[in-house]
Amino acid sequence: MKAHNENSRSDANLMASCSVLIVDDEKDFVHTLLKRLKRRGLECEGVFTGEEAIETVKSRQFNIVLLDMKLPGRDGNSTLVEIKKIQPDAEVIILTGHASADDGIAGMKNGAMDYLMKPVEFESLLEMLLKAVRKTDCSHSLPVRDKGEK
């Protein structure tokens, strides 16, 4: 873990420097979650489709993406693949309503960091985010890459 030598920094501080993109078609969930995360100092944004998510990561750098697997239009998996192409360093956490690990495991094969099964307690979600925060180095602002830049 990159954060190991920075133990002195509190989790809150760590989180404060991180940006999170929430991708879920359940608007009520996204809105409330945004409010709750922002209160904890996270910089976050929410979108409701895979297409919107891809557009957003093209224009902005995110450290963490919280991605629902079942989305209208482009599905979670192909969105994940696309996001990873654009921002390979972004840590993706899969959210799946399918109540089985299958979706999550499929996502991890495509580069996701981990998965959570709905319904998930906010505390568990925070813990997972913290895990991602520790993994990624939020202090470095990463440049946005264009598609062809690989």
Added chain:
Amino acid sequence: MKIYTGTISMKDLKLKSSGTYYARQKQLFVLVVIIVSVLPLLIISWTASHYYKKSWLEKTSAELAGLVDSRKEIIDLFLDNQENMLFSFVKLYSVDHLSDQKNLEKLFLAMDRSGVMVDLGVIDSKGKHLAYTGPYQRQLTGKNYSEAAWFIEVMRSGRYISDVFTGYRNEPHFVVAVADPGKTWILRATINSELFNSLLASAGVGPGGDAYIINRAGEFQTPSLLGEKALSAVERTQVTAKDKALVRITDKYIYAAAPINNGDWTLVLKTDINTSLSEFYLARRRDILIILFASLIILVVSTLIVRSMVNKIEDADKKRMALNNRMLQVEKMALVGRLAASVAHEINNPLQIITNQAGWVDELLEEEDQGLLKNIDEYRDSIKKIRENVKRAGVITRRLLGFSRANDFEKTETDINHLIEETAALLANEASAHRITFRYFLEQGLTRVVTDASQLQQVFLNILDNAIDAIGQDGTISITTRINGNQLVAEFKDTGPGLSPDAIKKLFDPFYTTKEIGKGTGLGLSISFSIMQRLGGDIKAENGKEGGSVFTVMLPMQ
């Protein structure tokens, strides 16, 4: 799900009523076998016996008719001969010549060669015995016949053949008498009726048969071969032959009768049907016995065969029906799986929102002025319960998914005995808290089975968990493993109260539970069922012979 439960109970109903159905089939088959096998036998036997009797009666009647004809001819010829002979003497000799005792004796000696004629006498027109030759000379000499019926008849018609009578001689005989054309004298001969007797005795009327001659009054002219003293009225009506021969068949006898002696007498031959047919009846009784015996054998054999056949059919039907029920259960599970997969997602998203909103409210409550919120504790408690129940619902949707998990098993070589012990160990604390002991009867040296150990463990865990719940307090769970054919069998027997008939039917249905609300999801066994189906094995539940329930898990050994 209700639709499926309904279908199953209908099948069960069919199975229940099948007992009487198969019993009826057995009766029907046995009846058909009897009809097609025994009935023809009886018909053949009856017709054979009937036609044999009929043809025997016809043949015997014809024989008897022939016999009576031939005897009639002989007797008539004999009587004619006697009459003609006397008539020729009357013409040939004068009364004076034959009145001489010596001449009469000479004539009697000359003609009585056959011994038929017993005596010979000459009587004048007044009835006075002029001369007599024969064995009764002493008794008859000087007798006067003027009052005798025969004498009157001869004097009237010129000829006479008497009935058989005892007369003065105290011995049965009959008289043939002729008068000369001028009716001035009579030549009279006594004929030995023994000739008729022997003629009739040799008629061959069979055992119990009779042959006799009767006069117009129905009196015996020859003794009955059976020793009858008088003719019965019934028999007399049967044998009245006025002017030609006749044959009559009654229930007991065949009568052949013919008029003889110009209709004065009737010759009767009688055959006893029953006595003559006694051998036939004996044979028929033997046939009937044989047929009865054969019928009995047919009955017994057909009953046994039919019973065994119908039992086999019943078994096959039951197996088929059980298989159908299994198939139904499998289909049901597949449907539940598909349904579960689509439902889970639709439920989980709202659940996520509910728990998130509740958490958000909880968070905001923290910031409120605690003093102003008099029901703050109630709010907190309510929020807590919302979140707990969302968790509970989440567990159910997750378990539901157990039905639809794709066939991506992680199959490894598994030691079933070890797996069972390991699973039981997981529940050891809970079991000992309820004073429940595990007893193992594990067959040693079981080959390892390639299967998904974790899924199988889930099945064992469900069964053991249920067993502990069923026992409650103080009891034993016996676990047996063995090999049965190419299957590995694990049996879990508990000392609980056993399963109700309703439970046995619905045990593997999703959401069927006997536990308190909130304690069991009713999914464990139905998921176990689909796991076993997917592993190529099976699971079944029944009540143990000594009480409690027995769960049997079967796994293919490959």
